[in-house]
Structure formats: structure tokens, C-alpha cells
Amino acid sequence: METAPGTPTHCCFCAMQCAMQLHADGTVKPLPHPVNGGKLCVLGLTSGELLGHADRLRTPLVRKGERLEPVSWEEALEVAVQGFRRVAAEHGESANAVYGGASLSNEKAYLLGKFARLALGTPHIDYNGRYCMSAAAAAQNRALGLDRGLNRPLADLPRYDVILMVGSNAAECLPMLMPHLQRAREGGTRFIVVDPRRTTTANLAALHLAPRPGTDLALANSLLHLLARDQRLDHGFIAGRTRGLKEALRAVQGCTAAWAAEVCGLLPYEVEQAAQLLAGARKALILTGRGADQNSRGVATSLAFINLALALGAEFGTLTGQANGQGGREMGQKADQLPGYRDVEDPADRQAVARVWGVGPERLPGKGYSAFEILQAVARGEIRGMLVMGSNPIPSSPRSDRVRESLARMEHLVVIDSFLSETARHARVVLPGALWSEEDGTTTNLEGRVVLRRAVRLPPAGARGDQEILCALAAGLGAGQYFSYSGPKEVYDELRRATRGAKADYYGITWERLEAGEELFWPCPSEDHPGTPRPFAERFAHADGRARFSPTPFQPSAEAPTAHYPLYLTTGRVLYHYLTGNHTRRLGRLTKKYPEPLLEVHPETAQRLGLAEGELAEVSSQRASARYRVRHNPRIRPDTLFVPFHWDGQQAINRLMNPVLDPICQMPEFKVAAVNLAPVARPEAVVAAAD
Numbered sequence: 001m002e003t004a005p006g007t008p009t010h011c012c013f014c015a016m017q018c019a020m021q022l023h024a025d026g027t028v029k030p031l032p033h034p035v036n037g038g039k040l041c042v043l044g045l046t047s048g049e050l051l052g053h054a055d056r057l058r059t060p061l062v063r064k065g066e067r068l069e070p071v072s073w074e075e076a077l078e079v080a081v082q083g084f085r086r087v088a089a090e091h092g093e094s095a096n097a098v099y100g101g102a103s104l105s106n107e108k109a110y111l112l113g114k115f116a117r118l119a120l121g122t123p124h125i126d127y128n129g130r131y132c133m134s135a136a137a138a139a140q141n142r143a144l145g146l147d148r149g150l151n152r153p154l155a156d157l158p159r160y161d162v163i164l165m166v167g168s169n170a171a172e173c174l175p176m177l178m179p180h181l182q183r184a185r186e187g188g189t190r191f192i193v194v195d196p197r198r199t200t201t202a203n204l205a206a207l208h209l210a211p212r213p214g215t216d217l218a219l220a221n222s223l224l225h226l227l228a229r230d231q232r233l234d235h236g237f238i239a240g241r242t243r244g245l246k247e248a249l250r251a252v253q254g255c256t257a258a259w260a261a262e263v264c265g266l267l268p269y270e271v272e273q274a275a276q277l278l279a280g281a282r283k284a285l286i287l288t289g290r291g292a293d294q295n296s297r298g299v300a301t302s303l304a305f306i307n308l309a310l311a312l313g314a315e316f317g318t319l320t321g322q323a324n325g326q327g328g329r330e331m332g333q334k335a336d337q338l339p340g341y342r343d344v345e346d347p348a349d350r351q352a353v354a355r356v357w358g359v360g361p362e363r364l365p366g367k368g369y370s371a372f373e374i375l376q377a378v379a380r381g382e383i384r385g386m387l388v389m390g391s392n393p394i395p396s397s398p399r400s401d402r403v404r405e406s407l408a409r410m411e412h413l414v415v416i417d418s419f420l421s422e423t424a425r426h427a428r429v430v431l432p433g434a435l436w437s438e439e440d441g442t443t444t445n446l447e448g449r450v451v452l453r454r455a456v457r458l459p460p461a462g463a464r465g466d467q468e469i470l471c472a473l474a475a476g477l478g479a480g481q482y483f484s485y486s487g488p489k490e491v492y493d494e495l496r497r498a499t500r501g502a503k504a505d506y507y508g509i510t511w512e513r514l515e516a517g518e519e520l521f522w523p524c525p526s527e528d529h530p531g532t533p534r535p536f537a538e539r540f541a542h543a544d545g546r547a548r549f550s551p552t553p554f555q556p557s558a559e560a561p562t563a564h565y566p567l568y569l570t571t572g573r574v575l576y577h578y579l580t581g582n583h584t585r586r587l588g589r590l591t592k593k594y595p596e597p598l599l600e601v602h603p604e605t606a607q608r609l610g611l612a613e614g615e616l617a618e619v620s621s622q623r624a625s626a627r628y629r630v631r632h633n634p635r636i637r638p639d640t641l642f643v644p645f646h647w648d649g650q651q652a653i654n655r656l657m658n659p660v661l662d663p664i665c666q667m668p669e670f671k672v673a674a675v676n677l678a679p680v681a682r683p684e685a686v687v688a689a690a691d
């Protein structure tokens with residue numbers, strides 16, 4: 001079973017992609033690497049325990065009546081294939097869909113996009129990254145001409161004398177980013193952290209601003225207004241490298257500190273202080289995280305912070321969260337993109353990919369539905385067959401109860417996973433796939449650095465590699481000639497060719513260069529190219545080399561507190577869990593640290609309700625109610641509750657969240673909902689609005 005006694009690879013639990021030595025018995029040791037400096041966080045150190053876990057799926061399952069029954073691989077693949085064929089024959093190819101994930105390797109993400117388009121012939125492929133990075137990605141594409149996340153190596157962070165971090169609790173989401181931030185702080189960098197909670201990350205801050213959830217856009221607009229008022233804009237940079245400042249400034253007229261303070265629930269002084277810190281910076285960096293992105297104004301919010309960076313001659317980046325959040329969004333598993341960030345509706349891009357795939361461009365379907373739109377189409381019976389791989393859409397989607405109902409009754413749901421997720425429990429066919437450590441592959445971390453993950457062992461008996469499963473399904477669907485590979489390296493070589501000349505150009509990053517230990521950032525157009533750690537150092541990626549300002553007039557979130565739902569609810573991660581917890585909630589060392597979702601509530605609010613620490617409370621939105629144990633947190637706004645999103649079933653907080661979508665990127669509003677809070681014994685009680 002073991003292919004090597006100890007294998008250098010990278011962690012599976014966040015976009016840092018820390019380097020580690022992994023042994024087939026699950027032992028993990030950190031490796032020296034520019035990203036993690038020879039250290040790992042608790043998630044990385046625990047990740048190896050997944051390898052021999054008793055819960056691993058080791059046999060395919062097919063639904064027979066109410067139950068999922070173990071069957072042979074031949075039977076499971078046959079049922080899966082015949083289901084997709086039947087759906088296509090009766091309702092058209094577009095009645096099938098594919099739902100992928102941003103933790104999949106580049107090769108799997110690439111194959112999944114190819115599978116949807118060539119094997120199923122459907123335009124409807126999207127992935128869970130739509131719920132994570134899509135707002136910042138869309139904003140960077142619009143403003144900078146290219147989305148490459150952080151846009152620079154982590155080693156650059158100490159170069160900035162001010163770093164503004166908006167909506168990112170790196171200490172719990174990207175733990176090994178913290179040493180980089182702390183090093184910068186020790187070197188004199190001053191941090192402004194914007195978060196409704198004073199998190200561990202916010203402890204870095206010279207200034208912590210705690211705005212109401214969903215109001216970051218107002219804060220960004222006000223900061224731009226104040227800096228323009230005080231004539232602190234970098235007009236040399238603006239004239240030389242940007243377009244459109246005038247329209248952007250017009251949109252922030254009247255965004256005074258008093259106005260922003262009113263909207264955001266801050267003091268005018270705090271807003272002015274942030275503006276002064278930014279104005280005094282020799283070189284500032286603005287970083288956004290999911291707090292800025294995950295709302296129905298996510299793209300506008302990211303654009304507003306990019307406006308601010310451009311106006312100051314500062315720099316901008318976004319902190320990608322999921323393990324392959326960067327590569328996963330480049331490789332063609334998005335509804336509107338082909339590999340390399342190619343546009344699925346651009347004739348030249350279609351031609352380029354079709355040539356590599358050995359088909360005519362007319363074989364490639366056009367733009368399909370985004371992730372939540374796919375689930376909405378399932379609910380109305382338009383999409384009847386779906387393959388889910390590397391994702392758990394029931395608990396990770398807003399208004400999860402409805403998603404669960406519609407997936408449970410859909411005609412043909414096939415799930416590839418290594419553990420039985422909540423989504424898999426409702427499937428017609430479950431195919432036991434591989435862990436990250438059981439197949440070779442590449443990922444692209446939050447910096448844009450491409451890394452090679454090596455398999456430490458094969459999948460356990462009864463499970464198969466994801467690539468092997470996809471290729472078998474494709475063969476069953478009559479597309480086997482397009483899915484014949486000797487292994488991940490051959491997929492990667494094809495991926496390189498498919499991205500050659502595209503925005504996300506991997507052509508020059510060969511497998512051999514990665515094996516030789518080269519540290520390479522895309523774009524890398526030729527095999528002797530050194531890669532591009534800082535893509536915007538000289539010019540932005542629009543044809544004229546200039547970045548674009550965008551007018552970003554403030555619009556509030558879709559839902560505001562009312563008399564019946566007087567509090568804000570926001571959600572996020574905790575250090576000990578990842579995504580919907582389908583992996584981490586099975587690891588004893590992690591669940592011991594954080595066994596159940598806790599509802600963070602300010603002690604004043606808790607006292608008003610008579611909610612003692614550890615007591616059960618019920619939080620309710622217009623959509624659902626859920627019960628959690630109370631944790632008093634004096635570092636959260638009194639009008640705001642926080643619940644982590646790593647649980648499923650009745651504990652899934654996304655059951656309560658608003659499914660309204662950002663009109664540009666279709667990001668759901670995960671970060672703000674209006675809720676009521678009451679002790680379980682008195683669920684009818686309504687909390688008076690916080691002062």
C-alpha cells in the first residue's frame with residue numbers, strides 16, 4: 001500500500017498550502033518552506049489522521065428504497081452512468097449538472113470541467129468557491145484585469161508600513177499567515193483590522209474597527225471620500241496607472257465620517273483615524289477576506305477597497321481561503337470559464353481549449369448556472385441529474401433546509417467523496433474517492449505559487465482515485481477517448497497546454513520543474529520563464545496596462561434587523577475545523593478542542609436575555625431556527641451574533657442565512673442575516689435591539 005516511507009507534500013486544510021512530510025501511518029512533520037517556515041498549525045499536524053480513519057468510505061453505495069446499499073464498483077458505475085444518460089435522453093443534456101470544489105487539485109478541477117462539457121455535454125458546472133472567493137475574484141478581474149488573489153509572495157508583507165485587513169480572521173482561517181503578519185508588525189507595520197469581532201487577528205491592530213455586518217462598503221467609500229477631502233491621493237500613480245477616478249469619487253460624495261459612522265455603527269473619530277493612518281503610509285496594502293466578500297454587495301465592496309488602494313497608490317490583495325481556492329477557480333470548473341481563466345463565451349478561448357481537447361469548439365457548451373443557481377434549478381425540477389465531487393452543498397448553502405429537500409428528491413444525485421457527507425447521505429449513488437494524500441497533483445496557494453502534492457499511499461481497498469472514477473464515468477458515457485490518461489502528470493501536461501497563452505498561463509510550470517523544487521508563480525508562459533510573483537509590479541492586466549476605478553455607491557445588505565429579528569447574525573470559521581467539517585469533525589484531537597458550534601454573544605446582550613454561558617439558546621431568522629450553546633464574547637458587537645459554519649443537519653447555521661445573491665458574482669449573503677435570540681425555555685422572547 002505505501003508508496004514511500006515519508007513523502008514531501010502540502011497540507012489539505014487551507015490556501016497557505018504549508019509544506020509537510022507525510023507518512024503512510026498518518027504521521028506528519030512540518031518541512032521548511034517559504035510559506036510555513038518549518039511549522040504547521042493544529043489542522044496540518046492532525047491532517048494525517050484522516051488516512052486510516054475508520055469512517056472512510058470503502059465500498060460504493062447505491063440507493064435501494066430508503067437505504068444506501070453496498071454494491072460492486074461495476075454496478076455503481078453502471079447506475080451512475082445510466083442515470084445521467086436517462087436524464088439527458090428525457091430532458092436534454094442541460095438537465096445534468098456538475099458541482100465541484102475548491103479543495104480539489106488543479107488536475108481534478110480541470111478534469112471535472114472537461115467531464116461536464118465533453119462527457120455530460122452540459123453548461124452547468126460550478127463549484128463551492130462561488131461561495132468563497134467569487135466576489136473578490138470578479139472585482140479583481142474588473143479593476144485589475146486579473147484575479148490572482150494575494151498577488152505577491154508572503155515574504156513581501158513586512159514591506160508595507162500600513163496593512164488594512166477587512167473581514168479576515170487569519171488567525172483561525174489561515175493560521176500560518178500569522179507569523180508573517182507578526183513579523184511585519186515587529187518590523188513596524190501598523191495594522192488596521194476591520195471585523196465585527198475583536199478576533200485574535202485583530203489583536204495585531206493599531207486600530208480595530210468593528211462595523212455592523214454588511215457595511216464594509218460604506219466604510220470603504222467613506223475612507224476614499226476622506227482621503228480625497230484631505231488631498232492625500234497619489235495623483236502620480238493615478239495618472240500613470242489608472243482610469244476612472246472621477247466617477248468613483250462622484251459615487252462617494254457625501255460619504256463623510258459621520259455618515260459612515262451612522263451606517264456602520266462606529267464613531268466618526270474611528271473612521272477619521274483609519275483615514276489618517278492610511279494617509280500617513282509610505283506604502284499601504286489592503287487585504288480583504290470573506291467578511292468583505294460574502295454578502296449580496298460583495299463585488300461592490302471589494303471594488304470599493306480596490307478604489308481606495310488605487311487612489312492611495314497602495315496595493316490590494318485578497319486572502320483566498322480554501323485549500324486550492326486559487327487554482328480551483330482557474331481550471332474550468334466555473335460556469336463561465338474554461339481552463340486558464342479562459343472565457344467560455346469567447347470564440348478564441350473556446351477554440352484554444354477545443355483544440356487541446358481534440359474536438360470542435362461547437363462541442364463546448366456556453367455559460368451555465370452558478371453554484372446556487374444550479375441548486376435553484378434542481379429545486380424547480382429543471383436540473384435532474386448532478387455529480388458532486390469535493391463539495392458538500394447541503395450544509396454549505398444558504399437556506400440549507402430547502403437545498404436538502406430538493407437534493408433528497410432529485411432524480412439522480414451522484415457523489416464522489418472519501419467520507420459520507422450530508423449531501424452523500426441523500427445521493428442515489430456514492431462513489432468512494434481519494435483523499436488529498438492518495439493521488440499526486442498540484443495546487444496553487446493564496447500567493448499564486450504552484451506546489452506539487454505527492455501521494456503518500458494509494459486509496460484504501462474499495463476506494464478509488466478521483467481521476468480514475470471520473471475517467472470511468474466518462475468512458476461509460478461514451479467519451480472515454482477524451483479521458484485516457486496514465487496519471488495526474490499527464491492531466492497536468494494537458495492542463496498546461498490548455499492554459500498556454502491564457503491569463504492564468506501554466507505552460508512554463510512543468511511537473512519536472514516542480515519536482516526539482518522550483519518556486520513558481522503563474523503566469524509562466526515558457527519553460528525557461530522564472531514565473532511572476534508580482535503580476536502588477538509594472539502594469540495591470542487590462543490591455544492598456546491600467547487599473548480601473550469603479551463607482552461603488554453604497555447599498556445596504558438585503559436584510560436589516562427588525563422588531564422581530566433585532567440582531568445581526570454573521571458566520572465564519574474556527575481554528576479547529578474546515579468547511580462543513582466532513583473531515584475535521586471526525587478527528588478526535590480537533591473535536592476535543594471544539595466539539596460543537598458555539599453561539600458567540602456579547603455579555604450585555606446575554607445578560608438582557610438571561611443567557612448564561614453554556615446555556616442553550618435558539619437563534620431564528622425568517623428562514624429557520626437552530627439551537628446552540630452560548631459563549632459570552634465581550635469582543636463582539638452587542639448587536640451581532642457569531643456562529644461557525646462547520647456543522648451539518650440541524651446545527652448548520654447556513655439554514656438561517658439569506659439566499660439572496662450578489663448580482664455580479666452570485667455570491668450568497670453568508671455574512672449577514674437579521675435574527676432573533678431567545679433562551680430555549682422561552683423561544684417566543686424577542687431581544688430588544690442592542691443600544
Ligand code: SF4
Pocket residue numbers: 011012013014015016017018036039040041042043044045174175176177
Ligand atoms: S496554515 Fe493552513 S495549510 Fe498550513 S498547516 Fe494550517 S491548515 Fe494547513
